[in-house]
Amino acid sequence: MSIVLRSGKIAELLFLSVAIALVLYYLWSALQGKPQPLRHLPAVDAISDGVDRAVEEGKPVYVGAGDLAYLSGMYAPMTINGMNILRYTSRLCVQKGAKIMIPAPYNPEALPLIDGIYREVCVSEGKPEAYNRENVRYYGNREMSWYMGAIQDVLSTGCSLLVLVGALSSAGIYIAGAALDDGALVIAGTPRYAHQASWAAMADYPLFCEDIYGAGALCSGDPVVASSQVGGDLVKLIMIGIAIVFAALAVVGLPVATKGGWLFQ
Amino acid sequence: MEVSQASEEPSLASKITSKRFYQRSIPLFIVSVLVGLYIADYFIGYEGKTVGPLTPLTSELNTWGTIISLFILLFSNIILLAMHFRTVARERVRRKEIFRSVSFMVSAVFFAILAFASGPKLTSGPLYTLVWTAVYGTMGLGIAIGHHTFFTWHAMRRLRGVTSADGIALLVSTVLSLFLYTTAVTPIFPQFDAIANWIKGIPNTAAQRSALAAAAVGGIILGVRALVGREPGLIEREM
Numbered sequence: 001m002s003i004v005l006r007s008g009k010i011a012e013l014l015f016l017s018v019a020i021a022l023v024l025y026y027l028w029s030a031l032q033g034k035p036q037p038l039r040h041l042p043a044v045d046a047i048s049d050g051v052d053r054a055v056e057e058g059k060p061v062y063v064g065a066g067d068l069a070y071l072s073g074m075y076a077p078m079t080i081n082g083m084n085i086l087r088y089t090s091r092l093c094v095q096k097g098a099k100i101m102i103p104a105p106y107n108p109e110a111l112p113l114i115d116g117i118y119r120e121v122c123v124s125e126g127k128p129e130a131y132n133r134e135n136v137r138y139y140g141n142r143e144m145s146w147y148m149g150a151i152q153d154v155l156s157t158g159c160s161l162l163v164l165v166g167a168l169s170s171a172g173i174y175i176a177g178a179a180l181d182d183g184a185l186v187i188a189g190t191p192r193y194a195h196q197a198s199w200a201a202m203a204d205y206p207l208f209c210e211d212i213y214g215a216g217a218l219c220s221g222d223p224v225v226a227s228s229q230v231g232g233d234l235v236k237l238i239m240i241g242i243a244i245v246f247a248a249l250a251v252v253g254l255p256v257a258t259k260g261g262w263l264f265q
Numbered sequence: 266m267e268v269s270q271a272s273e274e275p276s277l278a279s280k281i282t283s284k285r286f287y288q289r290s291i292p293l294f295i296v297s298v299l300v301g302l303y304i305a306d307y308f309i310g311y312e313g314k315t316v317g318p319l320t321p322l323t324s325e326l327n328t329w330g331t332i333i334s335l336f337i338l339l340f341s342n343i344i345l346l347a348m349h350f351r352t353v354a355r356e357r358v359r360r361k362e363i364f365r366s367v368s369f370m371v372s373a374v375f376f377a378i379l380a381f382a383s384g385p386k387l388t389s390g391p392l393y394t395l396v397w398t399a400v401y402g403t404m405g406l407g408i409a410i411g412h413h414t415f416f417t418w419h420a421m422r423r424l425r426g427v428t429s430a431d432g433i434a435l436l437v438s439t440v441l442s443l444f445l446y447t448t449a450v451t452p453i454f455p456q457f458d459a460i461a462n463w464i465k466g467i468p469n470t471a472a473q474r475s476a477l478a479a480a481a482v483g484g485i486i487l488g489v490r491a492l493v494g495r496e497p498g499l500i501e502r503e504m
Contacts, residue, residue: 006310007310020492071334108344138345194473197439232482232485
């Protein structure tokens with residue numbers, strides 16, 4: 001049996017190769033000392049303001065990577081970016097002296113990691129006493145128990161800032177509702193497209209789809225990570241160009257997206 | 266000066282035994298190799314077959330991935346129990362925290378006993394399923410309905426403050442979509458059906474697909490960083 005390229009994968013391989021080449025180029029540029037700047041995201045800037053507000057009000061900051069923050073499957077990239085934002089927010093809280101509460105996801109597989117990030121931030125900021133294990137909250141492994149527990153915590157402690165960015169289901173909107181009732185600032189978003197409208201309605205600073213990856217890169221503070229995002233922007237521009245050109249070609253009758261057409265070679 | 270520089274250089278043994286090496290460098294290397302393997306398996310196959318030369322390897326890796334995930338889950342659950350046990354064992358703890366921790370541990374023990382009492386099927390056994398459905402199913406349904414009302418109320422309150430163009434577009438789309446599912450409005454004004462279905466089918470589908478594509482690009486970027494070992498990782502960055 002001879003080894004060949006799988007049938008119908010040529011277009012995908014071409015696209016992936018271009019995407020990898022662009023991302024690698026920007027990674028290489030960053031490693032050569034030419035990092036690409038990312039523009040400011042208002043949602044990320046608002047985190048610092050929200051933490052200041054929490055210090056003034058004496059109420060805690062709730063921050064999490066989402067109720068679906070799993071380390072495997074399609075939610076893993078969302079979780080990783082959510083963790084970068086969690087680290088950034090935690091650091092600001094520890095620096096400025098705000099109390100932090102971290103709702104852990106349903107599936108507790110990421111809980112040791114969340115706990116580790118929180119502890120590391122406290123130690124690295126020279127305030128190991130700021131770490132309190134009980135501030136990492138676990139509400140059970142079902143959606144309903146999760147939002148019941150989260151709402152109960154928000155109602156009992158109050159909330160000045162809610163930062164919920166990562167892999168979110170509809171459960172997040174309930175904690176956002178409780179936080180909004182308490183006058184909190186809500187910064188939230190997920191790449192899960194079915195939940196975009198929820199956060200458009202419920203967040204003061206919503207993050208949509210790939211905004212989460214941009215926010216994660218900004219919060220990581222790593223120029224290499226930020227530069228690779230710029231490569232991704234070029235990939236998206238190419239995708240838009242391809243979509244327009246191929247749509248025009250399909251309209252004139254060329255076999256672009258038909259069965260066995262150019263895109264499915 | 267040279268002497269002090271040489272003494273600051275860590276030895277090979279200390280590099281290998283450092284937390285940074287075994288908690289970051291080794292896992293990143295493993296991830297990098299695995300990403301390469303899975304990409305290769307996706308594109309390379311035997312002629313006329315659905316499997317490829319790497320398929321047995323990726324299949325085996327998937328099994329090991331599941332096994333390791335289960336260990337991580339077990340580890341996480343042990344940490345959870347330990348956290349609650351420590352809370353109860355500490356002297357100065359608020360009553361509320363003790364109540365929470367005791368409830369957690371009692372529930373864990375109760376459901377563990379229930380699973381073993383349900384026969385060889387454990388959590389799929391009839392007794393466990395009955396109690397779980399009666400306790401969680403009934404309560405969960407009531408909670409879910411209550412919270413849907415809660416969310417709808419909040420969403421409507423938030424829409425009061427809509428002033429931007431995209432907010433107004435969202436509000437109009439929401440109202441039209443709501444009309445689509447109402448038995449009172451659509452029969453009287455059948456044109457809502459066409460308008461709302463057009464919104465669902467054309468701009469909504471286009472936005473969903475572009476959102477999915479943009480999110481996929483984010484995944485590719487992460488994969489490329491992992492492939493070349495430049496993903497910074499999540500732990501051991503601070504110390």
